[in-house]
Amino acid sequence: MLTLFLVAALAVVLVMLYRELLAWPKNFPPGVSLANEPAWRRHRRFSLSQLRDLGFGRRFQPLxxxxxxxxxxxxDLMAGRRHDQSVRRPCDGAVLFPDATYRCFAAVTWSLFAGTRPGRAADRQLLLLGRRGRQSVLATDATGNTIIQTPWLRHLSPGQFGLADFVQGHNALTDYVKQTFDEQLATYSEHHTRHFLDVCIKEMKKDSADQGLPFDIDQVIATGTDLLLPSLTVTTTALAEAVRCLVLHPEVQTKVHLEIDSVVGRGRLPTxxxxxxxxxxxxxxxxxxxxKTAVPLSVAHASMAEATLNGYTLPKGTILLPGLEAFHMNPEVWGDPENFRPERFLDETGKLLPDRTLPFGGGRRECFGKTYARNSLFLFLGGMLQSFILQQPQSEKPLxxxxxxxxxxxxxxDSFWINAVQRPEVPSKN
Known part of the structure; x- marks a missing residue:
């Protein structure tokens, strides 16, 4: 009887595994970041060409x-002119990073994707969305983790291997994108293009069967998630790490203050x-x-053909994980990589040297949001340093x-609190 039960149980597991192997690729459309050739080439080219027209990765005044x-x-939030007890403490005015920035980056990204910035009523939703995005990226790693490499294990232990956190975070983002898609589809007109989502809807309505790469609703949602997730995780993480580094190195912060004062003044925001x-x-x-490399192993790549690298033969299809953090912390490249020293990027006259960093990867598959992320980081951090001295509250554990x-x-x-002390006024630049 026990043998019969074990055979039956094994049969059930095998059936689940077979169904999983058939269904798993369909459950997670590749979008742009996870697509392979030729889908990657088509979807990346389409997304970049259309997004650039809307200001993504280039100068564009509306964006x-x-x-x-x-x-x-x-x-306004940091100065106390606006109050949100979820991310700002009333007792001492400390602001919570990176949580306080989730709304900012999501709103800008969504103005690009759906043509409008969410209103103040959406603040709580966007804060939770940012936290769900963070939960999703922490539930797995660049290797795919157990649950991605062997997804059928979810039937044996649904609550283990980070699956519950991954699914909850992933579904929160895709549900938000799907809701936006439905709202825009209801008012879509083929005679007027309002935003990137309209372009996607138009592409969906074209017959793409001859290309063998249909642009359907799942692909649109995956592409929207590709835009939203990095904004809520990578860019906010980079800004939070910048704040932490500057708090720990006040001498660097002071030099940036003085440079912004001399070039921009206080009469307008840095541009x-x-x-x-x-x-x-x-x-x-x-x-x-x-x-502080945000994505230490980049994202997984695969060799398209057999190749040789440093004497090692890489068969076609070999999974490759670029060690970006290992490069950024290599003493043979940087000399003293453990030290925070911006001067390493300047020559003796104070001019910028060529940039050798690879925070967004490199080559054809580097992050297609690289320019957008760098621009955003410059504008947000520049505005903060123009107005405030960033310090840690004495009540907090030292960073x-x-x-x-x-x-x-x-x-x-981990989320941390920062005091933003208003800087003394200086004469405005004309």
């Missing part, structure tokens, strides 16, 4: 104005036009991205450069 509005909103004239600030951003972090696909800092 910069949207970003400036969110920068101003964050500064991308100021960027070439702020070499020390740019070097500081590079050093943050080098010293360290390699302090508490959680490790997944994205290495994210």
């Amino acid at each position: 910069e104005l949207e970003t400036a509005a969110e920068v101003s909103d964050l500064l 991308l036009e100021d960027r070439p004239n702020l070499p020390y600030f740019e070097a500081t951003i590079r050093e943050v991205l080098r010293r 360290t450069l390699d302090g508490l972090c959680e490790y997944g696909i994205v290495t994210t800092p």
